[in-house]
Amino acid sequence: MLDQLMAGFGLMFTFQNVFFSLIGVIVGIIVGAIPGMTATMAIALLVPLTFKMAPIPAIAMLIGVYKGGMFGGSIPAILINTPGTPAASATCLDGYPMAKNGQALKAMKMALYASVSGNFVTDTILILVAPPLAHAALKLGPPEIFSLILFSLTIIAAVSGKSLLRGLAAGALGLLFATVGIDPIAGSARFSFGNMDMLKGVGLLPMLIGLFAISEILVQVERKRKGGGNYSVVQYSNAPEDNNITPTEMKANLGTILRGSALGGFIGAIPGLGSTITAFLNYGMTQRASKDPEAFGKGALAGVAAAESGNSAVCGAALIPLLALGIPGDIVTAVLLGAFLIQGVTPGPMVFQESGPIVYALFAGLFITSFLNLAAGRFIIKGAKYILRIPANLLFPVIIALCVIGTYAVDNSLFDVKVMLFFGFLGYALRRFGFPLASMLVAFVLGPMLENGLRQSLIMSRGDISVFFTRPISMAFLVLTAVTIAFITLRTKRTGNPLGKTA
Amino acid sequence: MPQKTFHVLRWNTDQKIGAGLLGLCVLLYFLIIPREIDSSGSGLVGLNPAFMPQLLTILLAGFSALLIIFGRPAEKNPEGIRPFPKPVWLTLAFLVFYAYALEPLGYLPTTTLTLAGFLYFFGTRKITVIAAMSISIPLILYWFFGKVMLVMLPVGTLFS
Numbered sequence: 270m271l272d273q274l275m276a277g278f279g280l281m282f283t284f285q286n287v288f289f290s291l292i293g294v295i296v297g298i299i300v301g302a303i304p305g306m307t308a309t310m311a312i313a314l315l316v317p318l319t320f321k322m323a324p325i326p327a328i329a330m331l332i333g334v335y336k337g338g339m340f341g342g343s344i345p346a347i348l349i350n351t352p353g354t355p356a357a358s359a360t361c362l363d364g365y366p367m368a369k370n371g372q373a374l375k376a377m378k379m380a381l382y383a384s385v386s387g388n389f390v391t392d393t394i395l396i397l398v399a400p401p402l403a404h405a406a407l408k409l410g411p412p413e414i415f416s417l418i419l420f421s422l423t424i425i426a427a428v429s430g431k432s433l434l435r436g437l438a439a440g441a442l443g444l445l446f447a448t449v450g451i452d453p454i455a456g457s458a459r460f461s462f463g464n465m466d467m468l469k470g471v472g473l474l475p476m477l478i479g480l481f482a483i484s485e486i487l488v489q490v491e492r493k494r495k496g497g498g499n500y501s502v503v504q505y506s507n508a509p510e511d512n513n514i515t516p517t518e519m520k521a522n523l524g525t526i527l528r529g530s531a532l533g534g535f536i537g538a539i540p541g542l543g544s545t546i547t548a549f550l551n552y553g554m555t556q557r558a559s560k561d562p563e564a565f566g567k568g569a570l571a572g573v574a575a576a577e578s579g580n581s582a583v584c585g586a587a588l589i590p591l592l593a594l595g596i597p598g599d600i601v602t603a604v605l606l607g608a609f610l611i612q613g614v615t616p617g618p619m620v621f622q623e624s625g626p627i628v629y630a631l632f633a634g635l636f637i638t639s640f641l642n643l644a645a646g647r648f649i650i651k652g653a654k655y656i657l658r659i660p661a662n663l664l665f666p667v668i669i670a671l672c673v674i675g676t677y678a679v680d681n682s683l684f685d686v687k688v689m690l691f692f693g694f695l696g697y698a699l700r701r702f703g704f705p706l707a708s709m710l711v712a713f714v715l716g717p718m719l720e721n722g723l724r725q726s727l728i729m730s731r732g733d734i735s736v737f738f739t740r741p742i743s744m745a746f747l748v749l750t751a752v753t754i755a756f757i758t759l760r761t762k763r764t765g766n767p768l769g770k771t772a
Numbered sequence: 773m774p775q776k777t778f779h780v781l782r783w784n785t786d787q788k789i790g791a792g793l794l795g796l797c798v799l800l801y802f803l804i805i806p807r808e809i810d811s812s813g814s815g816l817v818g819l820n821p822a823f824m825p826q827l828l829t830i831l832l833a834g835f836s837a838l839l840i841i842f843g844r845p846a847e848k849n850p851e852g853i854r855p856f857p858k859p860v861w862l863t864l865a866f867l868v869f870y871a872y873a874l875e876p877l878g879y880l881p882t883t884t885l886t887l888a889g890f891l892y893f894f895g896t897r898k899i900t901v902i903a904a905m906s907i908s909i910p911l912i913l914y915w916f917f918g919k920v921m922l923v924m925l926p927v928g929t930l931f932s
Contacts, residue, residue: 306921314921434786434839438793441832445800445825452821457810459821483867487860494859663901666890667909670883673870674913678923686871694864701856702789720824728819 274396277629281637286326290634293330294641297337298649304351304478305675308338312604316611324612324627329634331608335601336388336642339544339581343380344649347373347573348656349668351482355473355714356580359548361481362428362707363565363572370568371506373657374650378514381646383526383574384581385639390530391537391585392635399593406538406590411729412737414539415722416746418715421546423753424553428707430566433761436708439699443709446471447716454724466684475676475689476713480706482672483693486665488700505657518570525555525571526578533582540590540598544583545714551579585635592616592628786843790836797833801826866890878928883910
């Protein structure tokens, strides 16, 4: 395998291939940085351009877009509290507070380093263990998926802040919102209120942009009215410690990054789960393991590292089921599958035999695009500091215009814009009354998978709930969930705070 | 010890919010779900489209009840429930105008008008800055989204 990998590097390392990879990375970062635009859209737009290209530069360019998009989404998450992609929503939790404290550049650098590190680790996992990992991932059926998602929902305790009950209530609301639309199993309408647009359900991006960006603007308007003075967004600081990551800080967060990479490697290999779950799961685990969990949500560097390493690690892992089994792991890899087929590469168990040199060149391309992501990201971060100097009274109207058009662009739908406004108002009201937005968001993202897992399991077992307890992997996740809930309940009772510190 | 009171006006914020949510749950479970979700003909519980919404409504009702029983006392939550200030309502009204005017007026005129309005609302007073930004920003966004990303932006039903 090493010989084949070296041959792959030889094939990949040409000026043309590296050039197109760089184009892909830059396009990915820029598109990912625009709220409403996703790497999927960018890949879909670039696929026609690859028709006349050779397979290696074509696929390398598209992989570059994927990886660049993952990091790009963190830029607006940190600067304007608006995740550029759903996967970057966990980055808002600590990235934006860091930016408000004058540490925007530090947050963006940590996001970049964590993202690239996560990419490297799962690229290595992909190369070493793709086929067996893909087969193991397929052993997870609906009961296991349900139990895994249930365990993931315990993150709500970590992001609930001081009031666990409000966090749980917000989570339940998020799960309810996720049921709007067409029932995925029976096919009937739910909560459509006679409106055809409601049948497609609540879109994740309109909800995200409304909950985070629009609500933030409304909060700023209220704050100015109460306190006077100017609107405050992010601050720019000249102090080196606010703009750079020291080796000590990087070393302190290495464990978090490796854990996020491992989680991303495991969850990314399971088709359909996606990078948002990994980001929040790693965030929650990091907070629980931290010596200072109360710092999370207020500008903790580890929070940014956890979120970004988690979401970016899925990039390499999502290629595992795609290459080994021909099953796309998420929407992006579904579009990539089309690109592979156009280039004459048929992913699946025979891909290593039929297109071995191209596959190993792709593996080499994964590492090269990670390096390019690092270089391009550093360059773009230097430019991002000029955004920090724009006065808030000029920036807010532009953010509003960008949010509206970005939301509209998701589905060419004005209804999505109205959904965004609704959630903007709801997000403002929730923040006013002390309900954590992250809890609602996590539950909304996990809700459809939770419901599908539960109902498919009950259909499989004809209503017998023992199906969750008789399958070992499902049982293991349920035990983990029960232990976590017991631990949180005891700690809350003892200290009055789910994080352990006295309230 | 949970704070026990039966006088609603003396309830703390958590209790009032819990009561509001509980009322929403009752409305959802007994009125909205039966009206909005057709669960007739569903045999297996997994096939019933109302199963998950009902389960979640019961869960939310449970958390709301816990909020009422274990709500934080007023001294830990002194802010209470206050009405939203007028500038927030004004901002929302502006945003609603933007969303609803896009279809009849089209993207460019609506964004130009709204951007100019927001710039003034957020404190910009120089006419040159307002004019320059409210013309250039919509054009740049129109070029990028409409021509580069090939998004079909609203042209305005009044003008088409």
